[in-house]
Amino acid sequence: MKKHVIFIVGPTAVGKTSLTIELAKALDGEVIYADSMQIYKEMNIGTAKPSKQEQEGIPHYMIDEIFPDEDFSVADFEVRAKQHIQEILSRGKTPIVSGGTGLYVNALLYDMDFGKSVSNPSFRNTLKEESELYGKDYIYQKLQKVDPKAAEKIHPNNLVKVIRALEINYETGENLGDFKEDLQLTSEFQPILIGLNRKRKNLYERINLRVDIMIEEGLVKEVKRLLEKGYSKELKAFKGLGYKEIIRYLNGENTLHDAIRILKKNTRRYAKRQITWFKRYDFIKWFLVDRYEKEEVLLNEVLGYIEKKNKEGIYD
Incomplete structure (x- = not known):
């Protein structure tokens, strides 16, 4: 029987990190983050990266992997994350993948190794040029x-x-x-996919609060420090939420008040897209966090679901 890997997914600020840590403690687990921003070293506040204290001594992987000016693709993530999964399983531990980057989650859930022998570089380059001229939507x-x-x-x-x-x-x-292969779930392990969500009003309030906390903790100073170290503001790493808005403020394009307002709005929109993405998975089990007055009650229900899936070995 294929071994199980637990996935905790959902929108930003929903509470994935807290539940993931508690699950890791309960299941003798180790955590792999599926987050396209937390892979960067030196970018901590704007990515809401869990501190060493928050990690509670539990091994964490796929955070602080590369510097902001290094290239990193979904394929790179897939290779490294799958290696960590196999190593964790080999030690008899439970791999817990936690994050909100849909493409990263997809890379682990599905066997995407298809049609490698088919190649037409000329056609491919033409499409790339058209995308630069007319945009991604034109190609899509x-x-x-x-x-x-x-x-x-x-x-x-x-x-x-x-x-x-x-x-x-x-x-x-x-x-x-x-x-x-494009439609087949991974053959390497059996995923148990758990989605967290909240009522929209509550989720948006948490997002707004998170942004306020980031500002209080020194997000502006973090961005300034990175730029002063010589990192280009054009880097892909700085296109992420929290960084692009603050860079515009530092460039004098808007006030700090406007930058914060825009960041909150952009983050709420991103959360909505994340929810839409994860609702595509027909085998996901959703938990509405608002329903639980205490975190331990949510934890016990999630643990119960995981135990059920472990016994069944199949999806609902």
């Missing part, structure tokens, strides 16, 4: 026309996979959705 609309099933599976912002699907269609006349 092309995919919607020729392969709507693939378009449903791939996020519009994931230009690499959108172009890859178009390349396969162009070269073979087949659709990406026809490649079974």
Whole structure:
């Protein structure tokens, strides 16, 4: 029987970190973060990275992996995270993947190794040039026309996979959705996927509070320090929430008050997109955190669900 890997997913500020730590303590687990911003060293406040104290001595992986000016792709994440999963399992521990970056979660949940032999660099480069001229949506609309099933599976912002699907269609006349690997859950382990959510009003209040706390803890100073170290404001790392808004403030494009307001708005919108993304998984088990007056009650219900899935070995 394939071994289980627990996934704790959901929108930002919903409470994933707290539950993940408690689960790790209860299940003798180790944590792998699926967060595209927490991989960066020196970027702590704006990424809401758990401190050493918050980690409570539990091994954590895929945080502080690279410096802000280093390249890192979803494929890089997949390779490193899967290696950590196998190492954790080999020690008889429980891997717990926790995070809100949908593409990272997807890379672990599905076997995406398809159509590698199909290649047309010229066609691929043409699409890249068109994306620069007309935008990602223009390329995504092309995919919607020729392969709507693939378009449903791939996020519009994931230009690499959108172009890859178009390349396969162009070269073979087949659709990406026809490649079974693209639709198959991973063969390496059996995931137990748990989603956390809150009532929208409560979630948005937590997001606003988190931003206020980030400012109080020194987010502006953190961004200043990184820029003073010589990191370019054009880096991909600085396109993330919290950094791009503060950089605009430091550039004199708006006031700090406006930067905070915009950051809160952008974070709320991001949370909404995260929820939409994770609702696509038909085997996810959702827990509405607001329903539980005490965290230990939520923890016990989640543990009960995990025990049930361990016994069944199958999905609902």
